[in-house]
Amino acid sequence: MLFTLDVDGERFAIRRAGDGGTAYDWLSGPNEGYGFGSSGTPNRPAGEHRESIRAFLAMIDPNTGYIADG
16 A cells, blocks of 8 residues: 545555555445555646545445446
């Protein structure tokens, strides 16, 4: 893990993915081990990480804690 970031009341661990991109682990989410990845390097400004996290959170179904179908 490189660092953690709190966004809109949710906590994410930011780390380098195996392909050189960024892995975001949703630490405060309802589903352990859930998160998402980005092709962008983790060495970006925190504001760019926050934008990616907000886009991810906007897709989450509040009933399941996973990305909503359709």
